[in-house]
Amino acid sequence: xxxxxxxxxTRPWRDPGARPFISIRDITKTFGDFTAVDDVSLDIYRGxxxxxxxxxxxxxxxLLRMLAGFERPTAGQIIIDGQDMSEVPPHRRPTNMMFQxxxxxxHMSVEKNVAYGLLREGxxxxxxxxxxxxxxxxxxxxxxxxxxxxxxxGGQRQRVALARALIKxxxxxxxxxxxxxxDKKLREETQFELVRIQETLGVTxxxxxxxxxxxxxxxxxxxVMNEGRIEQIGExxxxxxxxxxxxxxxxxxxxxLFEGRVEAAGSDLMRIETADAGPVLVPPRPGLKHGQxxxxxxxxxxxxxxxxxxxxxxxxxxxxxxxxxLGHLSIFRIRLESGRLVHATQSNRLREEDPIxxxxxxxxxWPALACGVLTE
Numbered sequence: 001x002x003x004x005x006x007x008x009x010t011r012p013w014r015d016p017g018a019r020p021f022i023s024i025r026d027i028t029k030t031f032g033d034f035t036a037v038d039d040v041s042l043d044i045y046r047g048x049x050x051x052x053x054x055x056x057x058x059x060x061x062x063l064l065r066m067l068a069g070f071e072r073p074t075a076g077q078i079i080i081d082g083q084d085m086s087e088v089p090p091h092r093r094p095t096n097m098m099f100q101x102x103x104x105x106x107h108m109s110v111e112k113n114v115a116y117g118l119l120r121e122g123x124x125x126x127x128x129x130x131x132x133x134x135x136x137x138x139x140x141x142x143x144x145x146x147x148x149x150x151x152x153x154g155g156q157r158q159r160v161a162l163a164r165a166l167i168k169x170x171x172x173x174x175x176x177x178x179x180x181x182x183d184k185k186l187r188e189e190t191q192f193e194l195v196r197i198q199e200t201l202g203v204t205x206x207x208x209x210x211x212x213x214x215x216x217x218x219x220x221x222x223x224v225m226n227e228g229r230i231e232q233i234g235e236x237x238x239x240x241x242x243x244x245x246x247x248x249x250x251x252x253x254x255x256x257l258f259e260g261r262v263e264a265a266g267s268d269l270m271r272i273e274t275a276d277a278g279p280v281l282v283p284p285r286p287g288l289k290h291g292q293x294x295x296x297x298x299x300x301x302x303x304x305x306x307x308x309x310x311x312x313x314x315x316x317x318x319x320x321x322x323x324x325x326l327g328h329l330s331i332f333r334i335r336l337e338s339g340r341l342v343h344a345t346q347s348n349r350l351r352e353e354d355p356i357x358x359x360x361x362x363x364x365x366w367p368a369l370a371c372g373v374l375t376e
Contacts, residue, residue, distance in 0.1 A: 012045040021046035027076035036062040038228035049205040051215040054225035060208045094171035102161035104149040111145040114163045135163040155186045175207045191217045249297040258296040276340035281313045282371040295374040302370035303344035312365035
């Protein structure tokens, strides 16, 4: 997933002594009685591809616009590369912004669109030509240099907008839903291209998206936003495997959540009594008290379905209500004895002669380590 497999020495956020490139301190933005961004603090490091992820209206685009200088914070401070941005207008900031609409000039060729910002600044024409050629090579559009935007595919227009944003060599590039207009297959291809370009240039990217798969593919780290606040910041694997809250667990991927009470805790395992799945064994979590209400998060792919009762730490009987075959995997909706509907997925790596199907009684099982324990 994305760049979370980087060596530890290229992850400055893991170093308590590392100096952040961007510091967002206690930022709040209100519009009348509405609070769009609510007391957000966040550090981003040089060379990161950081994703702000959340549903529409959660405040992520407003936060991006404050970084760009298009909105003024109601309270708080933004520091970029050691400089307080409070009184710095947008055109003086070491940033550039790529908008969702791409905003290309329809009457200009690709190369003229890319060159536009440099020509406005009075850069020498020979230098402009050299840098435009360099940028078109980077985004693989040399052959389309003389075409107009309406002669390009959606993915090509996206790369023109990216080249135009990068040619001025900003220290920070802000991208607001950069791939929202692309179809699914093209979006997947373009995500890897964006990562390649960012790694080649070493520019810090902040990407706003509501697409969880996009965030997981692109990012070094993700900040999950909800109602103007940051719910969790972490590397993609951490966000998925160890969500901090029920909102994050439910927003990132598919998840089964069971409410329960702490019944017993040992050195190796803890027992949670749930109404939906009965007693569930989970890894111990320090600080929990007997009788405390918690929620268990269980990803569908961690559930194993068998016709015979397995030797497992957790196992419950269920009825298969629906099966969806997606080629590489199958999605099962199973009904527990309690009446709770649960999702399970199984890989179709092997061709089975007698696969589990509708209306079968099965055992759903999972190890204790597959469970997350959430307190909020």
